Amino acid sequence: MGWLANIDILRNFAFFAFYPAMPLVNAVGMMVLAIAVGALRRGLSQIIWLSAITSLLLSIGNFTELFGDTSLGLHHLFITHSESHSSISSAVGFALAAITLPLSQQPAFTQRKTFIGLLLLNALLPLSALLAYTSNAYAAARASLFDGYSLPEALSHLLLVVGIGLTTPNRLHASLFADHPDAAALRKYALALLMVVLAATLLTTHLSIQLRFGSVLVFALYAATLLLSLVAFLAVTYSRATPPARSAADLDGAHAHQEQLLAFVEESGDGILMVDNTGTIRYANSTCSKMFGYPQDEFVGMRLNELIPKRFRAKHLEHFAHFFAAHPAEKKYVKRGRLTGISKEGIEKALAISLFRREENSLVIATLRELNGLERDIAERMKHIQHDLVTGVPDRQEFGRFCQNHWDQVVRKSERHFCIFVIDLDGLRLINSKYGREFGNAVLQNVAANIKSRQRGGDRLFRYTSDEFIMICSDITPDACELLAERIRTSIKVVPTRLGDNNIYITASVGFTHCDQLPANLMDTVAHITNVLHKQQPDYKDQVVPVAQLPEFK
Structure with missing residues (x-):
């Protein structure tokens, strides 16, 4: 500047x-x-x-x-x-x-x-x-x-x-920030000593002025060396400071408990990793060594990402950062999920992972368990149950579970405004009969990707029927609802699906209802919006249709 x-x-x-x-x-x-x-x-x-x-x-x-x-x-x-x-x-x-x-x-x-x-x-x-x-x-x-x-x-x-x-x-x-009982007193002593040495050095250097820059340079280097040596001396001294004296019996008991705990961790059938907030591994037990093929001492200093295939690392890093950055009121003490790991020999393994973290420190304990064939098969089946195989978004069964759980978990504690969208594709059955179901699936994938690009962070998208999607948005005004519905309708209309050398276009009718809170019977509200759309077709194809909320849910 x-x-x-x-x-x-x-x-x-x-x-x-x-x-x-x-x-x-x-x-x-x-x-x-x-x-x-x-x-x-x-x-x-x-x-x-x-x-x-x-x-x-x-x-x-x-x-x-x-x-x-x-x-x-x-x-x-x-x-x-x-x-x-x-x-x-x-x-x-x-x-x-x-x-x-x-x-x-x-x-x-x-x-x-x-x-x-x-x-x-x-x-x-x-x-x-x-x-x-x-x-x-x-x-x-x-x-x-x-x-x-x-x-x-x-x-x-x-x-x-x-x-x-x-x-x-x-x-x-x-050394300077260790949690010893005499830490405050030692820091005050170090600060006072630094100020005294600095003042004395400046005074000595100033008195040595003879308009000869060589002496000034020598004294400046001497003063800086003295100060830095003092800092190093204090750091080493403080690092060797001993905690308050404890009895021999207490020390023997604590040592025995530590050995028992370490033996338990080492003999655990689950892999146990201790990771800091930068994703650097601080400790790994012997099970991790067998699981990934690295010696135990080689784990220390390794990044957790190195145990994950490259194609999954960006997503894993994002989840790990969110786990650390979550608000304390929302952060879970334990978080479970699935993970794909990779061994030193390059062999990929399906793992179950659990993350444990206490609020008072920046370390995470990750427990890993290798899934056997049956567990992997069950996990894959559960994934297919929860997500539509064609579009990859949550399916109707998952929407049903959402409808059962949302009232107790969200609504009664929230004063946010919600908007429920029903996106009905016009003429998908005609496309399936004319070009085949495989191309129809490509159209659905294209539409799903298009809608996802309009989603915000807290929005939920579901595939409701063969040609309908449901999207639920929170913290949104009525004007923003209509604008978002129009953008979804327009983007579906103008983005084609490629078939050979031809572009095939499809349109959609978007119905939406804005409400002060998410209705208790969400399934009935969705059915009401769908009925309004179907009654007004074909006149309302490729249209945005505001739908009034059901009277009993207003």
Whole structure:
């Protein structure tokens, strides 16, 4: 924004000309890295790798321009009159970010001390620059290491390191935010100590000013190293903090219970996985190892998606995200369903899955059981009973179950407005007799897909008879009902079904009833709308017909 609006203070956070401005291409690079931090939080590996590659290319380009005596045009990429240039610190910072981001996805690595060292190394240069500019900005701006390294870029890079530290499960994060009884006191102590060291370092650096930028640079690097070493020392010390003393008997009893629980989990006939909110596996029992063919230690750090065939992964990720994002009042403690898994050898398996989650933590326990032949056959039959084989939408029997259950579950607790649509296809029987039932099924599939494209999140669609569909919409006004009915009618009319070189068109009559609440006897309301449509045909073919609600249900 500073470059586009030509506002100097946004480019360098200062009123003085000797402060270097942040190159626009580096600002774009920092935004890409900020997106990567958000991707780390959600476990989006493709975005993380794309950001890391972008950061690496920026680093290589900056090093090439600095030491290759050439110009790649990086700093004129967006604004031709840009006179700013990158510094050595910028090139090093982007290179370190390109290394750190992919490693931040590896839980096995983030728990090591080397990862903490890498994070602190990322923070060294930007923190040094902030301290140097605070103590002697003029001298720091002349230092070769910070030549062209602006305050906005230093601050952004420091925030990037903080973001990575807070969004990945690393030792530093666990040390500073562990749930120990003396946590509050220790955090206050750490904050006070940091402030004292920072003030002393700034004072020492300021007193050392002799208009020689070399001493300022040395003191700034010294101060930043001291501060980061202090943070690391506090983190390691805190991670070794012991909980309140317990008696030997209590410890022996707790240890025995833990061993019994672990033995029970290991010997369970069901596969048990512990997964965090990013979909990363934290634990797997021996049954999972037999089920999928991976050694137990290989499960740790693996993404849950790797155990699912590629064609199902997107849908699984959506369901998993919804399970975590559901409102606490609506979230179920247990959720059951079916899942298709894939072993290390590439063999697909039908599995029954149950998800357990407590509100106070971000871990999910998934129990998996492999379905045998009989169970798979029953599951497939139940699926066919609930869904129409031709169109894939819930069938009339499923609509009957919906009518039996909706009153107790929804209506009496809701003040929402509802609309009931009956979509009657005109001339489907003629198409079946003229072109054959197979083509008639293709027409039905085309129509069902067309109606689905008009559905909203909470709408329910059913195939009621051979040529009728029912759709129930909630939170909808009378005007919106008529508009939606007209859109459905028009889209069915204008979208043909292909037969060889010909396009075959079909029309539909759409009847609808708007009501303040869903009627208790929903089946009678649907029959009433259907009767009105049939009585007015053929005059009302290809029409939208508003139908008054039955008097006893108004």
